[in-house]
Amino acid sequence: MPKGRVSIVVERCKACGFCVEFCPTHVLALSSAFNSKGYHPPHVVHPEKCSGCDLCGMYCPDFAIFATKVDPAKGGDK
């Protein structure tokens, strides 16, 4: 059961790769798909590893990604 969940606003992403590089548990990777500006946004490759620390959200220069903690008792967001 993952402790967190990543949300990505694909159209804002400029593929700088900060979130992919600095994710402590290596949840993300740049995808091969394009957004409408022609960048490769990140996608979640290991959703089970996400701790919901929101470091990706703190590093993102374009406010395109953030993580939320998941409450295991409710199975939803805290």
Place this chain on the structure above:
Amino acid sequence: MPDSLINDPVNPAVNPVEPFLRSDRMPSIWCPGCGIGTTVNSFARALIDSKIDLQSLALVSGIGCTGRVAGYVKLDSFHTTHGRAIPFATGLKLANPKLNVIVYSGDGDLSAIGGNHLIHAARRNIDLKVICVNNLIYAMTGGQTAPTTPEHSTTSTNPYGVFEPAFNLPHLVEAAGAVYVARWTTFHVRQLTRSIGEAFQKKGFSFIEVISPCPTLYQRRNKMGDGLDAMKFYKEKSKVRNGAPTSEVGLTMTGEIVVGKFVDRERPDYQTLMRAQYAESLGERFVEQAEMVCS
């Protein structure tokens, strides 16, 4: 397109910094790999953490890449003329002393054309919070040498290498009289958030320098890779030394980047001194100005 790329319809969460942004202006004009957005992110999180009243905030910025911040934050903000962010902010603060005035601008705007205003605002200790995003170059105008460009780097106006000595901004503002001086890089997001929060608590001239990548001009001309390479460079080369003497924290092109909180001291600010002087000279005739009400 993989499913994970599409916005999750069952997840109602929104980005915590979204209420502080003018979302209709996104995506920003900043280049991919630019660090200015990261500093805005840290600034917004500092606003969340400090629970400051947004109605009491005003953000003033000058011209340049960082000057665009005023257009992306959902606060009372003002995009002023080149180099004059601090004079406009001083006027705001003097007219309405209860306002928390933040100056958010770049190194070229604050230390080159606005250098005079920077040192005199620090000398007079006007209660401003200055966030200076230092990308080591004039970025918006095409990569000319700035007062902060380190020696031996290459710019469009110094194609054989910069030979001028650079400004050491923390040393400059400490010598001029700032009460709070810190430096972080865009790699140190949590420390930067905490530092901005501390600056909100200080009364007087607070100065936070943030070293930020400029992949399009500085990094490209100096063959230092892209924004991500710059972040890895900051991670490798930066050294936290809180309370370090600011005379020793000058930046070089490839050397160590000393980061941390360098100065945290108390000095009476401009308005305190002004009131004290008037009360002493005028005695009973001195009347505190009436509170301004904006309706």
